[in-house]
Amino acid sequence: MDYAPARAGRPIGRPVGRRGPAAKRELIPLKILVAGGFGVGKTTFVGSLSEIPPLSTEQEMTALSVGVDDAAAVPGKTTTTVAMDFGRITVDHQLILYLFGTPGQHRFWFMWDELARGAVGAVVLVDLRRVDDSFAAIDYFEDRRLPFAVAVNQFPGTPAFPEATVRDALAIPPACPLVLMDARDPRSSLDTLVALVEHALARSATP
Amino acid sequence: MTVDGRYGWQEGGRVVPAYAFTRGRTRSAGEELPLEALVTATELATQNEPALQMEWRTIVNLSARPTSVVEIGAALQVPVGVARVLVSDLANAGYLEVHLPRPSDADGGPGHAILGRLLDGLRAR
Numbered sequence: 001m002d003y004a005p006a007r008a009g010r011p012i013g014r015p016v017g018r019r020g021p022a023a024k025r026e027l028i029p030l031k032i033l034v035a036g037g038f039g040v041g042k043t044t045f046v047g048s049l050s051e052i053p054p055l056s057t058e059q060e061m062t063a064l065s066v067g068v069d070d071a072a073a074v075p076g077k078t079t080t081t082v083a084m085d086f087g088r089i090t091v092d093h094q095l096i097l098y099l100f101g102t103p104g105q106h107r108f109w110f111m112w113d114e115l116a117r118g119a120v121g122a123v124v125l126v127d128l129r130r131v132d133d134s135f136a137a138i139d140y141f142e143d144r145r146l147p148f149a150v151a152v153n154q155f156p157g158t159p160a161f162p163e164a165t166v167r168d169a170l171a172i173p174p175a176c177p178l179v180l181m182d183a184r185d186p187r188s189s190l191d192t193l194v195a196l197v198e199h200a201l202a203r204s205a206t207p
Numbered sequence: 208m209t210v211d212g213r214y215g216w217q218e219g220g221r222v223v224p225a226y227a228f229t230r231g232r233t234r235s236a237g238e239e240l241p242l243e244a245l246v247t248a249t250e251l252a253t254q255n256e257p258a259l260q261m262e263w264r265t266i267v268n269l270s271a272r273p274t275s276v277v278e279i280g281a282a283l284q285v286p287v288g289v290a291r292v293l294v295s296d297l298a299n300a301g302y303l304e305v306h307l308p309r310p311s312d313a314d315g316g317p318g319h320a321i322l323g324r325l326l327d328g329l330r331a332r
Contacts, residue, residue: 027273027306029243030317030325055281059288086242086277091328095321096273098243118241118308118315120325145314194329201322204312 030091031098032193033115035141036125037133041153041183042101043085045125048189049099050087059084059111082111112140121147121200123192125183128158131169138170147200149177151192175199240291242277245306246270252302263297270303 311318
């Protein structure tokens with residue numbers, strides 16, 4: 001199988017004679033990660049934005065480096081799968097954006113590596129009653145230099161803190177957007193994406 | 208992945224485990240297809256659709272509109288690795304066109320121009 005010679009963005013596979021290049025639609029997939037602790041609202045956020053009902057897929061734990069045959073050759077090595085939510089937004093005739101809700105725990109970072117590669121950026125959802133769950137995600141995206149926005153999902157009964165206090169508590173870099181939002185509200189979720197993409201765009205302009 | 212067939216469809220009664228129709232492969236040779244890689248059915252696929260095996264037919268039908276590898280995995284209820292193998296096979300047979308992401312900045316991100324279009328598109332919603 002030879003994907004390597006195909007140039008990114010170009011259709012690959014055997015050329016089909018009856019359809020000239022002009023008839024082909026150049027499509028560009030994009031992705032944004034939605035990270036955060038368990039129960040912080042990742043699925044709700046993806047669902048409020050997605051044009052399809054949020055779907056779940058299984059990702060193999062060792063799929064990136066070890067196939068099933070190799071795993072059999074490694075004594076004691078087991079492969080398991082992790083469920084991952086995703087949604088989709090058709091942005092225009094060419095751009096299709098996928099949102100991937102990623103499990104927040106350290107042991108799933110192998111998935112983040114693949115998801116983060118080539119991503120527009122990430123939204124780190126935070127529940128202010130359980131901020132500890134967010135540190136791992138914030139650290140990870142900072143290390144990888146992936147643009148990210150911190151979105152405080154305001155659950156009913158969430159105490160109100162000044163922005164500076166929240167930034168301080170979460171050690172959010174000054175340039176990183178901090179959004180107070182409600183993941184159930186599509187407008188609020190969309191505003192969060194816009195804040196992230198504005199940030200990513202600004203960063204892409206300054207090498 | 209497990210080999211006990213638990214990725215079989217819950218409805219529709221597929222009894223053949225997922226690894227069987229990929230002939231034991233859980234990954235494609237060569238470059239891994241990104242989860243978000245898009246596929247579209249070719250004219251050849253549309254013409255030959257009735258003769259294709261069931262999983263291939265399902266994928267060809269889904270790909271009448273742009274569909275990602277991860278959506279195909281979810282629709283077939285198979286892990287992403289299996290979806291990658293099936294998509295690779297269909298692309299090599301000339302039934303699917305694959306549209307890969309276009310990394311353009313130093314970190315492999317989409318780059319300034321595409322980000323600008325994404326922002327415009329999101330703001331217009």
